[in-house]
Amino acid sequence: MNDVTLGADVSAERLASLKQLTMVTYILYALSAFVGLTAIVAIIINYVKREETAGTIYESHFTWQIRTFWFSLLWAVVGFVTLVVGVGFVVLAADSIWVIYRIVKGFLNWNDGKPMPVKA
Template identity: 30%
Template sequence: MTDVSAPDITPVVRPEEDKVLPAVVYGLYLLGFASCAATTVVGLLVAYANRGTAGPINQSHYTFAIRSFWLSIGWFLIGLTMFILGLPLSLLLVGIPVVAAGVFIMGAVGVWFAVRCAVGIYYLARGEAYPRPRTWLI
């Protein structure tokens, strides 16, 4: 009799990357809402310091976090500029829509930044690389 055994199936083992530092970056980013963005800069520095030595999964999260920071700064400065330029013009009632647009942009940037962090945490918790780390949308 021949011994019929199950085929030798070896599971595919993905090398696990440490999720702690990308989670710290996202946590520092979200903590920045309470600390007037001071911890956000620390999170940016952690992301820059670890991006070069990270594996492919973590590198996508670091790239995503770095781009999230710089895109939010850019859009926030656009909204702040509109707000500041619209203030003197609002005395003539012409600048009120410009002030309102500036406030809206600054608020929308805050929501956009928080959603990007939440989506990044979602993919990190699943152990997946961020699918499109260089996009400016979510």
């Protein structure tokens, strides 16, 4: 695996720590399907440690995770609100599939030492 940094001042030890932290947040997001509170822990970690990831490939992973959280929450709210008219189940199912996709894609890129797409 080739972990590329954008900033030359990031030590190998610091990069390894950020890599591990990124894996932990992906696991927390994945576990949120069973224990919803783990996503709250993960988003807090994302925001608290986001500045430390600047200039590394893990910055893109943190941005990916943060966007996944907020868009998923938005669609979950829309899904619950529209349960009354019967469309909510479809919205919630689509949201769940999308979150699984985002977690799997992020984890695979993390495992390969690749950054996440900027515009995704």
